[in-house]
Amino acid sequence: MTVTASQGVVPSRRPARNLLLEAAARLFYAQGVAATGIDTITAEAGVAKKSLYNNFSSKADLVAAYLAARHEEWLGLYRARLAAADSPTARALSVFDAYLDHANAAYEHGFRGCGLLNAAAELPAGSAGRAAVREHKEEVEALLAGHVRELLPDDPRRAGRTARHLSFLLEGAMSRAGLEGDEACLRDARGIAADMLAAL
Numbered sequence: 001m002t003v004t005a006s007q008g009v010v011p012s013r014r015p016a017r018n019l020l021l022e023a024a025a026r027l028f029y030a031q032g033v034a035a036t037g038i039d040t041i042t043a044e045a046g047v048a049k050k051s052l053y054n055n056f057s058s059k060a061d062l063v064a065a066y067l068a069a070r071h072e073e074w075l076g077l078y079r080a081r082l083a084a085a086d087s088p089t090a091r092a093l094s095v096f097d098a099y100l101d102h103a104n105a106a107y108e109h110g111f112r113g114c115g116l117l118n119a120a121a122e123l124p125a126g127s128a129g130r131a132a133v134r135e136h137k138e139e140v141e142a143l144l145a146g147h148v149r150e151l152l153p154d155d156p157r158r159a160g161r162t163a164r165h166l167s168f169l170l171e172g173a174m175s176r177a178g179l180e181g182d183e184a185c186l187r188d189a190r191g192i193a194a195d196m197l198a199a200l
Contacts, residue, residue, distance in 0.1 A: 016051040024066050030109040033063055033122045060129070063119065067132045070115050074136070077101045078143070088150035089197045092166070095144055096190040099174055103183040113178015117171075141167040151200050162200065166193055 023045035027036040038059060042049045056062040081094035081101070103111050112118060120133040145163035152159040173189030 016045070016047045017055040019045040019047055020052055020055060020062065021065055021069060024062055025069060025115075026108060028063070028066055028119060029107065029112060029115045033119050063123075063129055064132065067116060067119060067129055067136075071132070071136045074098060074102060088147055089194070091150070092144060092147035092197055093190060093194060095140060095147070095166075096170060096186065096193055099170060100183055100186050100190065103174075103177055103186055110181050111178065111183075112181070114171075114174050117175070118178070137167070137171065140170070144170075148197075148200075151197065162196070166196065169193060 020041060024036070024041050027041060027044055038049060038052060041062070042052055045051075052062070056065065078095060078098035081097040082091060085091040085094045102114075105111075116133045116136055120130050123129040141163055144166050145160055148163045148166070149156065149159045152162070169189050169192060170186075173185040176185040177183060
């Protein structure tokens with residue numbers, strides 16, 4: 001809050017960086033990274049173009065911040081699901097549940113799949129953004145591997161291969177879910193994963 005000269009209290013304005021990042025997130029997800037220009041982002045955020053360059057060195061820097069925020073957003077969904085999981089199987093399935101939660105979030109223009117993969121598809125090979133998305137996907141697979149190792153403590157090779165299988169199942173389901181615009185494929189994938197884990 002800010003106190004004026006007359007001692008009246010007025011709400012402080014939200015930081016331009018937050019407004020820009022939130023606007024970019026909505027627009028990048030709905031329209032794509034390449035199709036969304038700086039002018040559109042600043043208009044959506046309600047800030048001057050100068051504010052963008054005071055907070056981000058370039059559009060690429062804004063894209064990098066967007067990707068990092070999406071990663072943290074998903075980790076938050078996963079951690080919430082993990083906190084309620086009471087077995088190794090439930091912990092592994094919490095990864096799928098976090099993706100389901102992502103699919104069921106309120107999107108202004110509908111669910112379009114994984115925002116990270118969508119952005120990566122538009123970025124050039126070798127770019128920092130694509131590397132960031134790859135790291136996120138590798139982290140998801142590593143989380144699955146950790147949970148599967150709880151079920152197969154004496155067979156790390158099989159645990160690793162099972163986690164890789166699950167991660168491929170999850171990413172394929174997410175791609176299809178994005179194309180179809182709903183969670184059905186993800187729910188099917190979760191069921192397949194539960195059957196696989198029960199058979200270990």
